[in-house]
Amino acid sequence: MHQTYFTPGPSGLYYTVEQHLKTALRTGVASISHRGNRFKDIYQQVDTNLRTLLQLPDNYNVLFTNSATEVWDLSTESLIKEKSLHIVNGAFSEKFYKVVTNSDKKATLISAEWGSFPEIDYDLVKQADHIAITHNETSTGVATPLDTIYKIREENPGAIISIDAVSSLPYVAIDYAKIDALYVSVQKCFGLPAGLGIWLVNDRCIARAEEVLKSKTELISYHNLLALVKQANNYQTVSTPNVLNIYLLAQVTADMANRGIQIIRSEIKYKSAIFYKMAEEHAKLNLLVKDKTLRSDTIIVLNTEGCTQELIRFLANKKLIVGTGYGKMKDTQVRIANFPTHSKEQFEMLTDLLETW
Amino acid sequence: MHQTYFTPGPSGLYYTVEQHLKTALRTGVASISHRGNRFKDIYQQVDTNLRTLLQLPDNYNVLFTNSATEVWDLSTESLIKEKSLHIVNGAFSEKFYKVVTNSDKKATLISAEWGSFPEIDYDLVKQADHIAITHNETSTGVATPLDTIYKIREENPGAIISIDAVSSLPYVAIDYAKIDALYVSVQKCFGLPAGLGIWLVNDRCIARAEEVLKSKTELISYHNLLALVKQANNYQTVSTPNVLNIYLLAQVTADMANRGIQIIRSEIKYKSAIFYKMAEEHAKLNLLVKDKTLRSDTIIVLNTEGCTQELIRFLANKKLIVGTGYGKMKDTQVRIANFPTHSKEQFEMLTDLLETW
Numbered sequence: 001m002h003q004t005y006f007t008p009g010p011s012g013l014y015y016t017v018e019q020h021l022k023t024a025l026r027t028g029v030a031s032i033s034h035r036g037n038r039f040k041d042i043y044q045q046v047d048t049n050l051r052t053l054l055q056l057p058d059n060y061n062v063l064f065t066n067s068a069t070e071v072w073d074l075s076t077e078s079l080i081k082e083k084s085l086h087i088v089n090g091a092f093s094e095k096f097y098k099v100v101t102n103s104d105k106k107a108t109l110i111s112a113e114w115g116s117f118p119e120i121d122y123d124l125v126k127q128a129d130h131i132a133i134t135h136n137e138t139s140t141g142v143a144t145p146l147d148t149i150y151k152i153r154e155e156n157p158g159a160i161i162s163i164d165a166v167s168s169l170p171y172v173a174i175d176y177a178k179i180d181a182l183y184v185s186v187q188k189c190f191g192l193p194a195g196l197g198i199w200l201v202n203d204r205c206i207a208r209a210e211e212v213l214k215s216k217t218e219l220i221s222y223h224n225l226l227a228l229v230k231q232a233n234n235y236q237t238v239s240t241p242n243v244l245n246i247y248l249l250a251q252v253t254a255d256m257a258n259r260g261i262q263i264i265r266s267e268i269k270y271k272s273a274i275f276y277k278m279a280e281e282h283a284k285l286n287l288l289v290k291d292k293t294l295r296s297d298t299i300i301v302l303n304t305e306g307c308t309q310e311l312i313r314f315l316a317n318k319k320l321i322v323g324t325g326y327g328k329m330k331d332t333q334v335r336i337a338n339f340p341t342h343s344k345e346q347f348e349m350l351t352d353l354l355e356t357w
Numbered sequence: 358m359h360q361t362y363f364t365p366g367p368s369g370l371y372y373t374v375e376q377h378l379k380t381a382l383r384t385g386v387a388s389i390s391h392r393g394n395r396f397k398d399i400y401q402q403v404d405t406n407l408r409t410l411l412q413l414p415d416n417y418n419v420l421f422t423n424s425a426t427e428v429w430d431l432s433t434e435s436l437i438k439e440k441s442l443h444i445v446n447g448a449f450s451e452k453f454y455k456v457v458t459n460s461d462k463k464a465t466l467i468s469a470e471w472g473s474f475p476e477i478d479y480d481l482v483k484q485a486d487h488i489a490i491t492h493n494e495t496s497t498g499v500a501t502p503l504d505t506i507y508k509i510r511e512e513n514p515g516a517i518i519s520i521d522a523v524s525s526l527p528y529v530a531i532d533y534a535k536i537d538a539l540y541v542s543v544q545k546c547f548g549l550p551a552g553l554g555i556w557l558v559n560d561r562c563i564a565r566a567e568e569v570l571k572s573k574t575e576l577i578s579y580h581n582l583l584a585l586v587k588q589a590n591n592y593q594t595v596s597t598p599n600v601l602n603i604y605l606l607a608q609v610t611a612d613m614a615n616r617g618i619q620i621i622r623s624e625i626k627y628k629s630a631i632f633y634k635m636a637e638e639h640a641k642l643n644l645l646v647k648d649k650t651l652r653s654d655t656i657i658v659l660n661t662e663g664c665t666q667e668l669i670r671f672l673a674n675k676k677l678i679v680g681t682g683y684g685k686m687k688d689t690q691v692r693i694a695n696f697p698t699h700s701k702e703q704f705e706m707l708t709d710l711l712e713t714w
Contacts, residue, residue, distance in 0.1 A: 002385070003385055005385065005388035007388065007390055009597070010387060010388050010389060010390065010391070010597065010600060011388060012388055013382075013387055013388060018382050021378065021382065025370075025375050025378065028359070028360055028362065028678075030367060030370055030550040030551070031362035031364065031367050031368060031369055031370060031678075032367060033364060033367065033680065034367070034551065066423035066424070066427070066552075067423070067596045067597060068596075069579055069580070069595070069596035069597075070423070070579075070580070070596075072579055073576065073578045073579050073580070076576050077576055095579075099576070099579050102576060102577040103575055103576035103577070104574050104575045104576070105576075185597065187597060192387075193387040193599070193600065193601040194387070194391070194597045194598065194599060194600050194601070195423075195552050195553070195597075195598065195599025195600070195601070195602060196552070216575070217461050217575070218460055218461045218573070218574070218575040218576075219430065219433050219434055219456070219459060219460035219461070219462075219575075220459040220460070221430045221578075222426055222427075222429055222430050222452075222456050223426070223427070223430070238426070239424050239425075239426035239427075240366070240367065240424060240426075240542065240544060240551045240552075241551065241552065242550070242551060242552030242599060242602075243367060243550065243551050243552070244550040244551070244552070245552060245599075321385075321388075323390065
């Protein structure tokens, strides 16, 4: 029996990936030129599939990056005029904030304890020209309520709103008209090998980048936003991309679209519901996120009372692999991914087993 | 019969990759945490194998990037104090030059027609604090004589010498004591899927980066040289890397080391020798690079008298895939890769077939 990876990313491969990888080997996808029509067709398939899957408006561009973290640099370079506001409630939202503090742009933050979400200070919101919000904190399992994002937009319609949906896309059904940019890594919900990011940016981001890059005096990066957009208009990339992963993404997004995003979303909701119910009633485990309205459906974090390693071994004996806590929480928490590749049966097995712990 | 890709990159996969990919799928490599010991072991294997294969001195670090082009940005950020000199004789050497012109650092160039190599102006060499040399121009098939690189070092021992060996490593037997940094993309000679770069940097580069980054006022990039080195010291990466490709690289470099780098090098020499002999005597084809001492063994460029598409179709009928000319030369040249994965038999077949054209 294969192991099942419930790790928060890299996670289990989407269940169709192995077959697509075999097809890729048979048809030479890893050897094709990224300047040829075959690659352009693959890029266009990803573009089309994502628009279907996410209900992505026409004023959005689908860009490839090497990772989500690269987007922190590129956003700081192109999307921030002077002041960026960061909602910080975990490791990843904090890292983006720190990237901006290592630049000539001003970074402000509204922060909260890990596992919670801050009260929003709308005065600070109104002062920023760029607002970074992590929809789903992979370090803590907190999901930002979408209404909060929309309220921030209402209070400052001029700011670029950039969403980290690294571990929640395509699960999150966000209204793209109320944000400007969103980025994701494919090794989470899309169930692909690591090494590719997707960056969705609207026309407001392009206008902002044109304005901001004009006044830059130091290095304008080779993969800057405008360079990516220019190439993407022709389904091309600035440099040789991870062609194999882009091919796999085209296949997996087609599979997901065929399955139906509503079905995928309702299965994730079902799995998180049974899991959270078990966790709430557990004698030895408890949930990091106390507020039910903040609990992520795709990343679940459990406090283990220092028994992380024992718990991981207990599950590994049954071929179920879960993640440690993030950073300092390595030995006191476990993190469990609830992604489209994880079947209801696998999740029921995990839940039942944890019940006996 | 499978097609054989002689394209200049992405090229044919190294002949052991398919098997390693199957093992990777079976053993869950694409799902492992990049913060765990299993990943560290893989990184260490790459490090050890490259040191063996390349005779890499101890004062070098083995870093991973997303691509070779990323190294242009990172070098401009960290390795150039004020003045960078670029030997420009093709598309890729020119692109690095242009990256520096898009920064606050001063870029100077010594340029030559495509297919040739310039006379070196040692006065310019002496003025630079960073010198960028493309060992093997993938756009033209010109290989820089190693003696020229060593002479540049002698004339300006204080400058950081950065070598683009994108399409020649591990074939090129360079003396690492006479350079400071070298970068490569894995989709060329290493025969891997695209989406990973290797950057070899010595301790002089680290000292330079420490000096240069101190005075930076704009964004210090998340993946800056010092951040990469700090993580690499513990066989870790700054962000989630292309784990699957790094695993494949560990296997392929072990395979190459087992085979013996001398055997690999002498086979490449044999293949280029028979090919160049055929090309010199050909009635309808001729070589872009007239000067024999400049001809690359790993990238061969032929002028086709405008018959590129017919020639490509002629070879494709026999399942042999070659590349078009680069950029403007798309319809008037073909480019042929002579990489470790291409067997003597495959190259003889290609050569024999071209003889009949």
